[in-house]
Amino acid sequence: MPRERRANIGRRTRHASQQQVYSRNLREERKNIIRENDRLRHRVSTRRSLASYNRLAFQYDPTANYSDDENLDIGRMTTICRYCNAVKFKRETVGLCCASGKVKLDPLLTPPQPLKTLFDGSDPDSSHFLQHILEYNNCFRMTSFGANIIREGGFMPTCKIQGQIYHLHGSMVPTPDEPHQFLQIYFISSMVDQLNVRCNIQGAQQLKRRIIEQLQAFFHANNAVVNMFKTALERMPSDTHKFVIRADCTPTGEHVRRFNAPTVNDVAAIIVGDPTKSRDIVVQRRSNIMHRVNETHRLYDALQYPIIYWQGQDGYDITLKMVDPITGVSTNNKNLSAMNYYAYRMMIRTHEENVILKCGRLFQQFAVDMYVKVETERLAFIRFNQPKLRSEDYIHLRDAIHSDGDVQNIGRLTILPSTYIGSPRHMHEYAQDAMTYVRNYGTPDLFITVTCNPKWTEIERELEPGQKPQDRHDIIARVFQQKLKVMMDVLTKYRVFGDTRCYMYSVEWQKRGLPHAHILIWLLNKLHSNEVDDIISAEIPDPVTDPRLHDIVTTQMVHGPCGALNPLSPCMADGKCTKRYPRPLVAETVTGNDGYPVYRRRSKEDNGRTIKVKVQNQEIEIGNEFIVPYCPLLSRIFETHANVESCHSAKSIKYLCKYVTKGSDMAVFGIASENVNDEISNFQMGRYVSTNEALWRLLSFQIHERYPTVVHLAVHLENGQRVYFTEANAAQRAERPPSTTLTSFFAMCEADPFAATLMYVEMPKYYTWNQSTKKFQRRKQGTPVPDWPQVFSTDALGRMYTVHPRNDECFYLRLLLVNVRGPKSFAHLKTVNGHQCQTYREACQLLGLLENDSHWDLTLADSVVSSNAYQIRTLFAIIITTCFPSQPIQLWNKYKDAICEDILHRLRIQTNNPDIQITDEIYNEGLILIEDQCLTIANKLLIEVGMIAPNRSMHDAFNQELNRELQYNVDTLQEFVRNNVPLLNEHSKLIQNIDASGGQ
Ligand SMILES: [Zn+2]
Ligand SMILES: [Zn+2]
DSSP: OOOOOOTTTTSOOOSOOSHHHHHHHHHHHHHHHHHHHHHHHHSOOOOOOGGGGTTGGGGOOTTSOOSOOGGGOOOOSOEEOTTTOBEEOTTSOGGGTTTTTTOOOOOOOOOOTTHHHHHHOOSHHHHHHHHTHHHHHHHHOSSEEEEEEEEEOTTSOEEEEEEEEEEEEOOSBOOTTSOOOGGGGGGOSOHHHHHHHHHTSTTGGGSOHHHHHHHHHHHHHHOHHHHHHHHHHHTOOSTTOEEEEOSOOOOOSSOTTOOOOOOHHHHEEEESSOOSOTTSEEEESBOSOOEEOOTTSTTHHHHHOTTTSTTOOOOOOTTOEEEOTTTOOEEEEEEOOHHHHHHHHTOOBTTBOOGGGGOTHHHHHHHHHHHHHHHHHHHHHHHHTGGGSOHHHHHTHHHHTOTTSOOOOGGGOBOOOTTSTTSHHHHHHHHHHHHHHHHHHOSOSEEEEEEOOTTOHHHHTTSOTTOOGGGOHHHHHHHHHHHHHHHHIIIIISOBTBOEEEEEEEEEEOTTSOEEEEEEEEESSOOOGGGHHHHOBOSOOOTTTOHHHHHHHHHHSBOOOOGGGOTTOTTEETTEETTOOSOOOBSSOEEOTTSSEEOOBOOTTTTOOOEEEEETTEEEEEOGGGBOOBOHHHHHHHOSOEEEEEOTTOSTHHHHHHHHTTTOOHHHHHSSSSOTTBHHHHHHHHOEEEHHHHHHHHTTOOSEEEESOEEEEOOOOTTGGGOOOOTTTHHHHHHSOOOOHHHHHHHHHHHOTTGGGSOGGGHHHHEEEETTTTEEEEOSSSEEOTTOTTOEEOSOEEEEOOOOTTSHHHHHHHHHHTTOSSOOSHHHHTEETTEEOSSHHHHHHHTTTTGGGHHHHHHHHHHHHHSOHHHHHHHHHHHHHHSOOSOHHHHHHHHHHHHTHHHHHHHHHHTTOTTOOOOHHHHHHHHHHHHHHHHHHHSOOGGGGTOOOOOHHHHHHSOHHHHHHHHOHHHHHHHHHHHHSOOOOHHHHHHHHHHHTTOO
């Protein structure tokens, strides 16, 4: 049972009419929280010992109580930040709310009536208002909102946006014959006429005229921006006059952010002619052109969200500074980022009523809007600093994206570097790192998908009265982040499946906007096939001996039902379930063809249990065929949908890792825009952001985590790191090429006798790479290395970038790096038995590395774990046509399964039959695709390069249509983009036209 806490902790005092009473209550509330904390501290804890968890999943006991351990309890929001009074969970980071006191913003004030009562949800008017808050806001906003909004209905509504967001403002007065819109409505002289216009705004029909009237009077009386505009309008004698509102007019003084009603005189000006600063808002008296409001303008938020910023307060602007945590005085050197600003704004605090968190659907949109603003700011920074990007970002361009294309115009690319979390390049690097684990430790043992359960008590007890979980994605995100931490502890620190060697996870958002995490676990002791039944079940538990688990499984782990029972289930396509349910009923767990076991699911006749479920108002009986595999222990601890699969023998590890790092295919992003050279705008156009993801990112929660560290190791020819020149840095780069992991490795081999015993890829195990000094340093912690005092080893792994054989000298250089210990320089690497070779290839030859095709074998083996089938085919075609291996057929036989993997996969999807196995026909298709490439590369048939000739007539049996699709993965991705990225709506096209004619 969750621990009880006094009901109003973390709540705001509602009925205190006087500020004095309010403060007294707050003091009281704070005391109570402190008392509660003390009580918890002195409670007799039911802490289990760490050791008792070791391999606990193998000894699941239905009668044990797994949820009373304090270590696994995320607790309540009772930790109070000493700087800003934010309430937090005990394990949340100190800096989450206010960067440890460095962020200090004005408190949000409780609005006066009638808004105060409308926000509290206590009467019918108020619940109606909160339900339609988005529409009410639309009646009063001063700017338009342009974005491709995807709204998911149903039980978990969310707000999702694709691409960019634009706020537009028009003139003060409409041109003759045009209706009044947005800001213009405020200047209609008759209040009754104003009200009529507002009541006719699209979507306002369902609203109450009386409430609109009250709010109208409220904003005219309380909103400083409205009043500023009214004063300005009075002072504008002609239509050619313009009203300029400065983007960042920060008054000086101690209380920098104290809200003062802006006046025309101090923050704005009325001018005739062109303004000077481009971020300013320039409002013409009369015109029919809409202009985009710059995201970093301090009024960006207030103009769009009058209900949230009811006073017309400033939002974020780029001149804001951090403050000294002790004195509270603003520091002049450290800027406040938009991220800092909005993370601060999304907090629950003991001393203030946060109206933002009361806004339900409006809050959903606001969070997305603000996160897009944060990203826009950061992406603009990257765009502006392209010449300063690290040379590493350029060296491996070819490797990172176009591993088989060529990048001639590096200088003309606008790069979104892999350091940008969530960018395609980042995802790609991440997938490659997963492959590093596979290369070192084989396939993972467990694949776990854990989903956020919006009904968790931990979420529900933090809601305000009347709120539903979807009104508070901030709480959903924070609770899920805490639960995920506990989950990773249970798996890795508590070792419920035994010791883990490596792990990685990645957080994603479902269609309905709830977060879930995919986790891969590599165990130290591999899971034996006879142990699978101990930890994974796909059956309905006994309701009598294990009622708790029965409850969880029947509510969380039943798929569908779908198939013939329910053809309308969302998982159905062409009359079949895309998730392959119902699954076969079998008496014993057996290892399946695709690497997943076929779990034991006993039939009714074999004493399998059944349950009754409702499908379209009809009660039907289902059995184990619809149960998603789960681990009893994890289900009992987490009480949510947690799918646990053993992937002990997974052949399809690549598809699995793709799943963990979805979006790693650059092509998805590359197609959406016409400008293929601009990765930043491609990313902006193609991304989707939902409310929960926006909050997750605003609060700086991780979307990936992994252990151990993977250090990326550069591979380049001598001076090859100077690939990127700009006019500004060319001279400097030529004089002093930047140090890389490779040049530093050479330097260490020269200076450090221990390094000289190592291979390049082993360096990270014993040395840390210092990003700022660009040097390797010996590790100071870890396991002592015998015979080498002061040398310590860790689990860190190195990943050398791959080099395509087309890039031949570099390819052979890499081949030397994986074979030669302790090279001291490029020249040293080329030296064999005292003879300095002309080329790296020659050195490889002298070392015997080119005999028996073993290097081609290695190259292909590497490619098998890191590339998709199309890329492996291309590589194979290049090797056989241009590198003349002695036994091409042997290489083909060894790698043909990997080479044809996508053909098989596609065929399974096309025929909706996951049980199809590889056939000679499929190999033949693979050969044809390779031959087509050989013809393109060298104008040679397979038979001419010592290979088997494909059977072209057999190929005709294959559907042409299907075949075309098979050839390029990109086709399906393009299809995906076409279906998922609807054309920008007319609105934003309009904006682009406007921007082209004068915006910045
Ligand atoms: Zn704080
Ligand atoms: Zn289904």
